[in-house]
Amino acid sequence: MNGFTAIIRRELKLAMRQGSDAAIALMFFVLVVALFPLGVGPEPGILERISGGVVWIGALLAAMLSLDRLFQADHEDGALDLLVMAPWPLEALVLAKCLAHWMVTGLPIMLISPLLGLLLHMNTDAYLTLLAAMALGTPVLSLIGAVGASLVLGARRAGVLVSLLVLPLTVPVLIFGVSAVEAAAIGQDAGPHLMLLGALLLAAIPLCPWAAAAALRQAVT
Amino acid sequence: MENARKSVFDGAAVSCVRGARWVFAGLDFTLSSGDALVLVGPNGSGKSSLLRLMAGLSAPSSGKILWDGADIGADRQSHGARAHYVGHATGVKPALTTAEDLTFWSTFRLRDDPDAERRALEHFGLTERASFPVRFLSSGQKRRLALARLLAAPAPLWLLDEPTVGLDVAGQSALESAIAEHRDGGGIVVLASHVAVALGGSEREIDLADYRASHADDAGDIWSEFGA
Numbered sequence: 327m328n329g330f331t332a333i334i335r336r337e338l339k340l341a342m343r344q345g346s347d348a349a350i351a352l353m354f355f356v357l358v359v360a361l362f363p364l365g366v367g368p369e370p371g372i373l374e375r376i377s378g379g380v381v382w383i384g385a386l387l388a389a390m391l392s393l394d395r396l397f398q399a400d401h402e403d404g405a406l407d408l409l410v411m412a413p414w415p416l417e418a419l420v421l422a423k424c425l426a427h428w429m430v431t432g433l434p435i436m437l438i439s440p441l442l443g444l445l446l447h448m449n450t451d452a453y454l455t456l457l458a459a460m461a462l463g464t465p466v467l468s469l470i471g472a473v474g475a476s477l478v479l480g481a482r483r484a485g486v487l488v489s490l491l492v493l494p495l496t497v498p499v500l501i502f503g504v505s506a507v508e509a510a511a512i513g514q515d516a517g518p519h520l521m522l523l524g525a526l527l528l529a530a531i532p533l534c535p536w537a538a539a540a541a542l543r544q545a546v547t
Numbered sequence: 548m549e550n551a552r553k554s555v556f557d558g559a560a561v562s563c564v565r566g567a568r569w570v571f572a573g574l575d576f577t578l579s580s581g582d583a584l585v586l587v588g589p590n591g592s593g594k595s596s597l598l599r600l601m602a603g604l605s606a607p608s609s610g611k612i613l614w615d616g617a618d619i620g621a622d623r624q625s626h627g628a629r630a631h632y633v634g635h636a637t638g639v640k641p642a643l644t645t646a647e648d649l650t651f652w653s654t655f656r657l658r659d660d661p662d663a664e665r666r667a668l669e670h671f672g673l674t675e676r677a678s679f680p681v682r683f684l685s686s687g688q689k690r691r692l693a694l695a696r697l698l699a700a701p702a703p704l705w706l707l708d709e710p711t712v713g714l715d716v717a718g719q720s721a722l723e724s725a726i727a728e729h730r731d732g733g734g735i736v737v738l739a740s741h742v743a744v745a746l747g748g749s750e751r752e753i754d755l756a757d758y759r760a761s762h763a764d765d766a767g768d769i770w771s772e773f774g775a
Contacts, residue, residue: 404636
């Protein structure tokens with residue numbers, strides 16, 4: 327599909343040239359997680375126990391940082407009007423936007439997460455599971471985030487508002503993401519938790535673009 | 548656009564309510580291939596609102612807008628494919644180059660013809676700026692870039708909202724010749740402008756102020772719904 331890849335190429339180009347958004351999210355993620363050993367104390371037992379939760383919460387917060395810009399820039403400069411007048415489904419456009427957002431923020435977060443696990447003495451057996459859980463969970467954050475980002479268009483302090491809207495909805499991702507990592511760390515089967523994360527992703531792929539597209543149509547009237 | 552079949556774009560009893568206020572009501576128009584319509588009226592009379600209705604971005608509060616007899620709201624994708632809308636905000640991205648921005652829109656509109664893009668840039672005098680980042684363009688050049696989309700991805704219906712803002716004399720004449728050529732090819736142009744734009748032939752005019760006064764009394768009903 328021509329339009330779909332055109333959107334992704336454009337978003338990646340913009341992200342690379344304006345770099346800061348993605349870099350800020352990643353640095354925020356590293357900083358938040360690095361603060362925990364300083365705050366909680368360096369005892370390996372405690373850090374190891376909470377490592378899964380800390381990494382996941384850091385990832386959730388970092389993913390929120392760049393969400394408000396997902397549609398806002400296009401809304402402000404008039405490009406959103408033209409995007410809504412697309413000769414192809416608006417839902418596919420939203421999906422392309424989400425995919426590009428994930429490639430710019432979710433993917434780097436996922437790739438760096440084992441490194442941060444190391445910082446927290448995470449059991450080495452859990453690294454692969456952490457990567458798998460992040461691979462399934464971070465796209466859900468971008469998808470749910472798109473719904474929030476499209477709803478707050480035109481609002482003041484949209485960045486804070488979008489976090490307030492989206493964070494509660496990401497609780498299932500947090501729960502199953504953390505339990506997958508913890509199960510792997512104590513040598514149990516992480517499969518069921520990963521499958522539930524996969525189910526969340528499969529549900530979010532059709533539902534979130536549909537909801538976000540409806541909100542975008544409303545935003546341009 | 549190239550086919551000989553005549554397209555008809557018309558609206559029947561179109562009304563628009565914004566912010567619980569009647570902007571205009573009972574507006575009719577009929578345009579067929581090659582026609583041009585100029586929207587005039589004072590600020591706030593609803594020229595931009597009408598263009599956005601015609602673009603399918605918002606739905607009329609009452610009445611219908613039809614293309615070849617089919618409601619444009621029923622199939623938004625087809626209408627999106629046949630309509631070009633150039634509004635106040637140009638939608639160009641400062642971080643892209645001139646050529647990249649244009650290529651994106653023509654690919655996005657599913658017409659990837661590098662030669663059409665080249666000709667569009669040339670027509671609006673942007674060839675030398677093709678590899679410039681858009682952030683270094685003047686506002687008039689950004690406007691030219693927005694207008695170049697009209698030529699890079701042909702579509703039968705052009706909806707232009709104050710397209711001459713920021714354009715110099717050469718830019719305006721480039722726009723005028725593009726419009727004339729578009730109409731020769733069977734295209735339809737609807738334009739809202741405060742300055743005179745030569746449209747290369749006869750044109751119709753709608754003064755939106757005419758559609759306001761007769762319905763001003765109705766505004767009370769709308770306000771009463773809000774308890775005012």
